[in-house]
Amino acid sequence: MNPPSPQVAILSYHKIGPPLPGGWETWYYISKQIFEQQLRLLAERGYEFLDLPRFYRGLDDPSSLPAKSALITFDDAYRNNLTAALPVMIRLGVPGVVFVPTNYIGGMNVWDSGGQEPDEEICDWNDLLNLERYGVAVESHSVSHPSFSTLTPEQHEMELRRSKETLEAKLGRTVEFFAYPYGDAGNDFAFSETMLKKVGYRAACLYGGGVVTLPSADRFRLERLAMGPDSDLISMLAEK
Numbered sequence: 001m002n003p004p005s006p007q008v009a010i011l012s013y014h015k016i017g018p019p020l021p022g023g024w025e026t027w028y029y030i031s032k033q034i035f036e037q038q039l040r041l042l043a044e045r046g047y048e049f050l051d052l053p054r055f056y057r058g059l060d061d062p063s064s065l066p067a068k069s070a071l072i073t074f075d076d077a078y079r080n081n082l083t084a085a086l087p088v089m090i091r092l093g094v095p096g097v098v099f100v101p102t103n104y105i106g107g108m109n110v111w112d113s114g115g116q117e118p119d120e121e122i123c124d125w126n127d128l129l130n131l132e133r134y135g136v137a138v139e140s141h142s143v144s145h146p147s148f149s150t151l152t153p154e155q156h157e158m159e160l161r162r163s164k165e166t167l168e169a170k171l172g173r174t175v176e177f178f179a180y181p182y183g184d185a186g187n188d189f190a191f192s193e194t195m196l197k198k199v200g201y202r203a204a205c206l207y208g209g210g211v212v213t214l215p216s217a218d219r220f221r222l223e224r225l226a227m228g229p230d231s232d233l234i235s236m237l238a239e240k
């Protein structure tokens with residue numbers, strides 16, 4: 001018998017719904033309708049949606065997973081994840097994960113302001129607790145949303161550790177999942193992995209890439225499907 005090698009599609013979203021007044025559409029905005037179509041397409045193609053505890057279990061024991069599963073993730077914790085995405089997810093029974101940069105909780109996306117992306121609100125603590133209540137786990141996207149390849153070793157460790165501690169103090173549970181801002185895992189991957197383990201993370205995500213296969217995927221450098229409104233999900237899911 002072949003060893004089980006389940007496939008997990010980790011989808012990476014940013015903003016669901018329209019921009020704020022005065023903003024403008026970019027590739028990182030997806031309408032509620034298209035978001036719902038993408039989730040329905042996954043279900044139609046036999047992907048089971050995982051919540052975070054089930055995903056962790058699958059990392060440790062791939063045989064616990066179905067042949068095809070999906071984990072829905074959001075980077076930056078935009079407030080529209082709560083107001084626009086969550087109602088769709090509740091209706092379809094889809095859990096997920098939101099990665100938040102802790103310095104910006106209750107603030108704005110100032111790390112990519114200056115014309116790159118429109119201003120958007122980041123969830124406040126009440127918003128984050130509401131996401132958690134409905135099955136969307138809140139995990140770390142660093143403290144200040146830096147490019148990790150620009151950090152000193154001390155800054156690198158601080159970004160991992162302080163964000164984890166801040167979230168754990170408010171959420172009242174352990175935070176063990178990380179997403180690198182910009183998918184930038186630093187210049188020395190051995191160092192990055194050592195730091196993740198030292199600080200107490202179980203897994204970390206990059207940005208972009210394809211469907212991952214367990215157990216061969218590197219849990220500290222998990223690829224994700226970068227989702228936009230024109231993403232051809234069927235070809236992105238192409239069986240390997």
Ligand SMILES: [Zn+2]
Nearest residue numbers: 075076181182
């Ligand atoms: Zn980000």
